[in-house]
Amino acid sequence: MKSKDVVFQLTRRDLQWMFLVLAVVLVLFGGQLVSAQKVQDSYSDKFKISTDSGNVAVATSADGKYVYIAGKKGLLVSDDHGKTGSWVQTLRLK
Numbered sequence: 001m002k003s004k005d006v007v008f009q010l011t012r013r014d015l016q017w018m019f020l021v022l023a024v025v026l027v028l029f030g031g032q033l034v035s036a037q038k039v040q041d042s043y044s045d046k047f048k049i050s051t052d053s054g055n056v057a058v059a060t061s062a063d064g065k066y067v068y069i070a071g072k073k074g075l076l077v078s079d080d081h082g083k084t085g086s087w088v089q090t091l092r093l094k
Helices: 012-033
Strands: 057-060 067-071 074-078 087-092
């Protein structure tokens, strides 16, 4: 085998160092890379905008930032891509 044929060669020690560096980066920045939404509370009484059979319409802005849900009993708007806690009831019908 000629030396110019060898493109990349890793030893076991190289792999251990790469794994260690990757683990340290994940520990330091893992919380910022992966985040979960907060636990969904029960909004069934507050945000009841549909009938028992459902019948809601969903619409979004072109970039998806604003999400609208309309039902027979009201209108909900989210200004943060529909994330938990970003919903506001803007209209309540009787």
